[in-house]
Amino acid sequence: MRGLFSFYIVGLQELMIKRELAKDPELAGESWDRFLPKFKKKNVKRKKPKNETKKKTYTPFPPPQAPSKVDLELESGEYFFKKDEKKAQAKAEKQQKQEESVEESKAKRASSFKAPEEKQIAPAADKDAHVSSGNVKAMAESLKAKSKKKASGGDGDGVDAASMLMRPKRPASAPASKGEAGDEVHAKKKKKLQMF
Numbered sequence: 001m002r003g004l005f006s007f008y009i010v011g012l013q014e015l016m017i018k019r020e021l022a023k024d025p026e027l028a029g030e031s032w033d034r035f036l037p038k039f040k041k042k043n044v045k046r047k048k049p050k051n052e053t054k055k056k057t058y059t060p061f062p063p064p065q066a067p068s069k070v071d072l073e074l075e076s077g078e079y080f081f082k083k084d085e086k087k088a089q090a091k092a093e094k095q096q097k098q099e100e101s102v103e104e105s106k107a108k109r110a111s112s113f114k115a116p117e118e119k120q121i122a123p124a125a126d127k128d129a130h131v132s133s134g135n136v137k138a139m140a141e142s143l144k145a146k147s148k149k150k151a152s153g154g155d156g157d158g159v160d161a162a163s164m165l166m167r168p169k170r171p172a173s174a175p176a177s178k179g180e181a182g183d184e185v186h187a188k189k190k191k192k193l194q195m196f
Contacts, residue, residue: 013037 014036021032073079078086 010037010039 017035017037018032021027021035067075070079078089081089
C-alpha cells in the first residue's frame with residue numbers, strides 16, 4: 001500500500017510541474033526531463049517465509065491402521081495375565097528404571113570429584129644439564145663464602161637486619177616478655193571496671 005501511495009504522489013507532482021511548464025512559451029519546445037523529479041527504481045525482493053512447508057507426496061491409499069492397545073497386549077501375551085501379575089510386572093519395570101537413574105546420578109556426582117589429568121613434568125636432570133663441572137665448583141665456593149658471612153653475623157653490606165624492619169625498636173622501659181605486658185593491660189582494665 002505504501003508503494004502505491006508514493007507512486008500516485010510522484011505522478012501528481014509530475015502533472016503539476018508539466019502544467020506549469022506548459023504555461024511558459026520559452027520552455028514549450030524544450031525537453032522537460034530536467035525539471036521532473038527523478039527516482040531510482042528499487043527492485044524489492046519478496047520476503048521468504050521463515051518456515052517453508054514442503055508438500056508431501058500424494059498417496060491415494062490411507063496409511064495402515066496403528067495397532068490398538070489390545071492388539072499390542074495380545075502380541076506380547078500380557079492380555080492373558082491376571083491383574084496381580086500385571087501390577088507385579090509394572091512394579092518390576094518401574095524399579096529397574098529407578099535403579100538405572102540412581103546409577104546415572106551417582107556416575108554424574110562421581111565425575112565431578114574426578115581428579116584432572118596431571119601434566120608430565122620434565123626430569124630435573126634436563127634442567128641442570130647445561131651446568132658444567134667448572135660452574136659447579138664456582139657455585140659451591142660462593143655458597144661456602146655466603147654461609148661464612150652469615151655465621152660471622154652480617155650480610156657483608158654493613159646494614160643491620162633489624163633496621164630494615166618497619167616497626168620501631170622497643171624502648172628499654174618496655175617489658176621483655178608478652179606475658180608481663182598482658183598482665184599490665186589486664187590490671188588496667190580491672191581498674192577501669194572498678195571505677196564504674
